[in-house]
Amino acid sequence: MAGLDSGLTVPVWLAEDDLGCIICHGLLAWPVTLPCGHSFCRGCLKRLWGAGPSWSCPTCREGSAQPLQLRKNTLLQDLAIKYSRAVGEEEGAAGQTPSPAPGPAPQPPGRAAPQSVTAPRNITEVGQELAKLAEQLVDIVRSLQSQTQLPDSGPDNKLNIPGTADHSLASPKLVASGTTEKRMRDILHDLEDIRGKLQENFLGKECLEEQRQVKILESPPSTSCLQTDQGRLASCLVRGFISPTFDLRSLSCSLEVSEDCRKVTVSYFQQPYSWSRDRFMTCQVFCSQAFSSGQHYWEVDTQHCSHWAVGVASWEMSRDQILGRTRDSSCLEWKGTSQLSVWHMVKETVLGSEKPKVVGIYLDLDLGKLAFYSVADQEKLLWECTVPASSSLHPAFWLYGLHPGNFLTIRPVRA
The missing domain is CATH 2.60.120.920 (SPRY domain)
Structure with missing residues (x-):
């Protein structure tokens, strides 16, 4: 493993197939390792499993009746990142697809060749996804807010004390609900602010680039x-x-x-x-x-x-x-x-x-x-x-x- 730290040169024993996901046939992205030892992209595994009712390994079929906790395999993630960078540098230096390194084992017959490494998405695409995620969060908070909305007045809102005139005490339930409502409003305010900033700074970037070219x-x-x-x-x-x-x-x-x-x-x-x-x-x-x-x-x-x-x-x-x-x-x-x-x-x-x-x-x-x-x-x-x-x-x-x-x-x- 020390060889990986000394530079980005791809070790002769390491092939892209060793760091591939059999579900998407691409380089591992956010890899997770199941109890059986097999590793996959976290997103691919979650999409494959869907809503259950069984959760099994796509390779050996070892599974569980309960959803498994997926933890990131940082070692595989580091290897995949370094491999991707090394391949990119070799391709850039050679000006073409590099020849296979001597010595690696041939690809097993019948196994699909992994796809080429996908280029990183630009900041505009990431910003668009973040803005859409913020929009979904805003909708969720607004939905929760509507479910906990209390009427402005009514018998449940005050505890009337007999023998007094024009005096009432707010019920503990109302105070607690009011506190929850305030927190929701604060969260909603923050999310709306984040969404607005994302949309202003990212969704309009392409238009801003065009603007520089137009009088x-x-x-x-x-x-x-x-x-x-x-x-x-x-x-x-x-x-x-x-x-x-x-x-x-x-x-x-x-x-x-x-x-x-x-x-x-x-x-x-x-x-x-x-x-x-x-x-x-x-x-x-x-x-x-x-x-x-x-x-x-x-x-x-x-x-x-x-x-x-x-x-x-x-x-x-x-x-x-x-x-x-x-x-x-x-x-x-x-x-x-x-x-x-x-x-x-x-x-x-x-x-x-x-x-x-x-x-x-x-x-x-x-x-x-x-x-x-x-x-x-x-x-x-x-x-x-x-x-x-x-x-x-x-x-x-x-x-x-x-x-x-x-x-x-x-x-x-x-x-």
Whole structure:
């Protein structure tokens, strides 16, 4: 074994077949050794066994009626890693597949040749898997949270003491349940934060690489006719004022909408919506209306939501992505940490620390422009940018999902 430590040269007695898994015919990955002495990839063995009811060795059939504890064989793992590195260095030095080393025993007849070593996955693929795992964890915690949800008031919530007026003591059960609920909210908050960071840092990496190769055409948030000429602003907005409605096909299972489809709320419970490839995995939703030409303006009341994004996107936007982190979506985002940003062409620009109570979105597809306004008291231009006219755009919304009960409302058309 000392020979392995002195370098990465493959020992003459070691062949890839000696470190192979008979299930996948590849080099051992996270190898585990059963009581009978045979070793396999941990993932291959778990998939082969499935749900039982018997757990036996694929080679000798020695098994058990109970699931076995699979522990990593660190020696085999180290050998597999060093073998893979040594083969890679030899192939790189020779510029071709190396010749077999002299002396190894010939491959037994009838045994399938192991596949070549799979190249390591890039960081984007790993990030995508981590983001999907975080999404599953969020769903699990939300499900547990819904199962332990207690009513706000009721006979079980208080212990009334006879002979007293307007005095009550919280029951121990309620205190314990409240503590559990708080822990779940904290866990959910942390998981949502991890998921958001993973999606921002990994799922958008490919788009960020493309962005470096493409010149971004965008207008700075400077003076414009819509900001300086209040009369013209009012005229433009009145002509194009609409009240779009939320599209139930794209609605995330973490959201619910009002009967008139103009109010979207973060739900306390996962909604049993039927599966659809158009449905978002995160707390996002599109509007049914699609715009490919003309001028359109709508307003969103954001006062009752702690973390949100509003903007536009094409219907083809990936349902596991976040608004603004793709090349076919743009948005204004309030982070809930006193930071207002705009996301455009997978690029974030921080605008300030003041949260707009009502956001106006103006889309002029004839000129290829998108503008965001703060319109609670008076119209104030926050940002203006260029948008492509290659596909139809839908109003799009993201509610962060950390606080059930948060909601956004599409304001009605002005009289």
